[in-house]
Amino acid sequence: MRTRIILPATLATVVVLTLTGVAAPASSAATGTNRPSVEGVWQTDGYGTAVAVSGRSLTTYDTTAISCLPGNMRGDQQGHTGPDGSRHYSAAGYGRITVTAQDGDTARLHIASSAGTRVLHRVSALPATCAKKPATDPRAVFDVFWQTYAENYPFFAAKGIDWQEVRDRYRPRVDKDTGDDELFAVLREMIEPLHDAHTSLSDGKDREYGGLRPDTPPHSPEHLARIDTAVAKAVEVPLRQYANGSLSFARLPEGTGYLRITRFAGYTDEESYPQWEAALDAALDDIPWTRLSGLVLDVRVNGGGADPLALRIASRLTDRPYIAYTKHARNDPADPTRFTPGQPIPVRPHQGPRFTGKVAVLTGGLSVSAAETFTQALMARTPAPVRIGQNTQGVFSDTLDRALPNGWRFSLPNEEFRTADGTTFDGPGIPPHHRTPVFTDKELDQNRDSALTKARKLLRR
Numbered sequence: 001m002r003t004r005i006i007l008p009a010t011l012a013t014v015v016v017l018t019l020t021g022v023a024a025p026a027s028s029a030a031t032g033t034n035r036p037s038v039e040g041v042w043q044t045d046g047y048g049t050a051v052a053v054s055g056r057s058l059t060t061y062d063t064t065a066i067s068c069l070p071g072n073m074r075g076d077q078q079g080h081t082g083p084d085g086s087r088h089y090s091a092a093g094y095g096r097i098t099v100t101a102q103d104g105d106t107a108r109l110h111i112a113s114s115a116g117t118r119v120l121h122r123v124s125a126l127p128a129t130c131a132k133k134p135a136t137d138p139r140a141v142f143d144v145f146w147q148t149y150a151e152n153y154p155f156f157a158a159k160g161i162d163w164q165e166v167r168d169r170y171r172p173r174v175d176k177d178t179g180d181d182e183l184f185a186v187l188r189e190m191i192e193p194l195h196d197a198h199t200s201l202s203d204g205k206d207r208e209y210g211g212l213r214p215d216t217p218p219h220s221p222e223h224l225a226r227i228d229t230a231v232a233k234a235v236e237v238p239l240r241q242y243a244n245g246s247l248s249f250a251r252l253p254e255g256t257g258y259l260r261i262t263r264f265a266g267y268t269d270e271e272s273y274p275q276w277e278a279a280l281d282a283a284l285d286d287i288p289w290t291r292l293s294g295l296v297l298d299v300r301v302n303g304g305g306a307d308p309l310a311l312r313i314a315s316r317l318t319d320r321p322y323i324a325y326t327k328h329a330r331n332d333p334a335d336p337t338r339f340t341p342g343q344p345i346p347v348r349p350h351q352g353p354r355f356t357g358k359v360a361v362l363t364g365g366l367s368v369s370a371a372e373t374f375t376q377a378l379m380a381r382t383p384a385p386v387r388i389g390q391n392t393q394g395v396f397s398d399t400l401d402r403a404l405p406n407g408w409r410f411s412l413p414n415e416e417f418r419t420a421d422g423t424t425f426d427g428p429g430i431p432p433h434h435r436t437p438v439f440t441d442k443e444l445d446q447n448r449d450s451a452l453t454k455a456r457k458l459l460r461r
Contacts, residue, residue, distance in 0.1 A: 035085030036101040042120035044109070046329030046340050047400065047414065048152055049073075049118075050126050051109065053099060058089045061130055062402050064147040065333060068130035069403050073097065073111075095273030113273045114398055115307040115373075116327045116343045134405040138178040141404045142171060145187055148402055151333035152414040158427055159194050166190050180207075187410075197368055198395045198413040213394055213429075216365045217439065219301070227301055227439050231260065234449035242283030243267035243276075249283075255293035256459050257355070258452075261313070264305030264370040273306065280309055284316055289355040294459030296452065297378075298362040300389055300438055304369030307345075307398075314377045315350040317359060322347055324377035325417045339416065347377060359385035360455035363430065364438035367392040373417055375430050380420065386458055387432040389451040394429035434458075 042051040043063075049071060050061040060071030075089030075097055082088075086100035095112040099120070102108060107120040134140065146167050156163050170186050178186075180203065188209045191199045199211040217223075232239060235258055239248040244267050248260040267279035295317075311324060323344045332338030361375055372392040378385050397413030404410065416424045436450040437443050443450060 036104045037085065038087055038099045038101045038107055041123050041126055042107060042109075043123050045119040045121065046152075046331035047118060048148070048333075050123075050130070051099070051120060052126065053087070058087075058091070058097065058099065061126060062148075062400075063127055063129070064144065064151055066129070066147050067134060067144045067405070068127050068132075069134060069144070069405065072401060072403070093271070113306040113308065115311065115324075115345045118329075119340070136405045137176050138174050138183050139171070139176065141183065141406050141408070142174045142186070144404055145410065146171075146190070148400070148410075149191070149412055152330055152400060153194075153412055154330045154336055154339075154397075154414060154416060155194070155196070155426055156336060159196075161193060184209075184408075191412075196395060196413065197393050198397060198399050198411065201408065201410045203408045213365065216393065219366055223439075224301065226444050230439065230444050230447060230449060231298070231452075233447055234452050240286075242286070243279045244269065247280075247283050249287055251288065251292070252296075252456065254456065254460060255291075256456060257287065257289075257292040257295045258298065259287070259295065260298040261302055261371070261374075263303050264307070264309040264374070265303075266305070267309075276306070276309060277312065280312055284313065284350075285352070287316075289316065289353040292355055292357065294358045294360070295355055296360050296362065296455045296459070297385070298452070299367045299371040299374060300362050300364040300451070301366045302368060302371035303366075304371055307370050307373050310370050310374035311345070311347055311377060314347045314374065314381070316354050317356070317378065318347060318349050318381055319354060319356050320382070321349060322380050322382075323420065324380060325373065325419060327415060327417055329415045342418065345377075347381075358383060358459050360459055361385045361387050362389050362438075362451045362455060363387055363392050363432060364390040364451075365393055365429075367429075369393070369395050372396055372425070372430060376417060376419070376425065379430075386434065386455075387430065388434045388454050388458075389432050389436055389438045391431050392425070392429035394425060394427045396424070396426055 038053050040053060048063050050063050052059045056077035058075045060073040062069050062071045073091050073094055075091035078088045078090050084100060086098055089097045091097050098110045100108050105122045108117040109120055110117045150163055170190055173186050184203060184207045187201055194211055195213050196211045201209045235250050237250045239250045241248050246263045246267055250258045252258055267276040324347045326342035326344050328339035328342050330336060331340045361378060363375055373396055375392060396417040397415035399411040400414050401411045418424050434454055436454055438451055
């Protein structure tokens with residue numbers, strides 16, 4: 001799953017498990033299928049994750065060269081093993097996880113709320129460190145934090161950061177007597193210069209840090225409430241809300257549709273990804289796609305969420321299949337330029353009413369993560385949308401959500417989402433074709449929405 005800046009609702013929050021051996025793969029006859037069993041221990045290609053499948057349980061471990069800690073992706077099997085040998089697991093925070101063996105030595109893991117799959121390679125046992133109780137002193141915490149970034153973060157060169165120099169500078173500040181305040185401050189100072197909205201650190205209590213690009217506009221509840229008011233005035237006609245207030249739609253006087261999407265998550269009060277899909281489909285089924293002369297998609301204030309929900313909307317906007325982007329994960333702990341083979345993520349036309357005409361996409365610095373992969377997915381659409389506003393935030397990857405030996409949590413990105421020509425937009429974000437102010441104080445004070453005005457003008461041509 002990704003970690004997101006999930007924005008306020010006004011826009012409509014040590015036991016060491018060990019398995020040192022691996023059960024022999026079950027035979028085809030034992031599983032009742034013609035496929036190999038997923039029983040055993042697996043290592044992901046990239047992602048630094050070991051996966052243990054035993055009986056009806058799936059357990060993950062977050063691994064580095066120096067550490068092994070219990071992961072937060074754990075699930076119990078739901079239903080029976082499928083005819084293809086696949087097993088489905090329900091894991092809190094992830095929805096359904098599916099593991100399917102490709103042959104005796106490889107398998108694929110699919111998380112319902114994430115686009116694409118992860119390749120698994122069978123291994124004989126968990127790393128030896130998984131059987132040891134981890135040290136919890138401040139230096140051990142520092143080392144796991146630094147090592148996890150060293151092995152997985154892809155963007156040090158792009159950000160101008162020498163990560164070895166960071167270790168050399170900060171580790172002398174940490175010893176066995178370092179207090180929590182100082183340790184948290186050190187870890188924060190290490191990652192703050194990355195200005196990456198997919199980096200975070202939390203002690204689970206009152207210490208919290210989340211990165212952001214320095215020019216990110218304000219997003220206090222008061223500012224967001226002003227934006228809601230400004231949008232309602234600029235649209236001129238009543239907005240109908242859907243999916244727990246996450247989507248708003250209106251047919252503008254000139255016949256153009258206006259669809260505002262403020263998150264790709266939280267579509268119901270239940271934390272259930274299947275229910276979110278159902279709520280989104282119900283909302284999209286209510287939109288009069290075939291009666292629109294044009295469409296404005298507004299993700300200027302969108303805290304992100306699940307990429308498959310974004311792709312579900314994109315499927316309503318095309319009559320031909322195409323590749324949204326290609327997903328790559330860093331997979332060499334010693335070389336940040338090495339990635340997994342590209343995994344093409346498709347957009348497939350919805351089997352029902354669709355809109356295939358002219359589209360304008362409104363973006364800004366508060367268009368974050370899934371809002372950005374959504375914008376990127378539409379770039380390969382025909383006809384391509386016109387983008388208006390400001391650059392998106394500049395974070396696309398799923399996040400690795402990890403624990404530290406002392407129980408603190410942190411996250412970081414490890415993937416690139418590339419266009420057909422290999423371009424990534426991590427860092428600066430996706431730029432607009434037409435640059436306009438986006439919810440500045442001047443715009444809000446004067447009840448103006450230059451981006452929406454520009455979009456309506458362009459779509460009328």
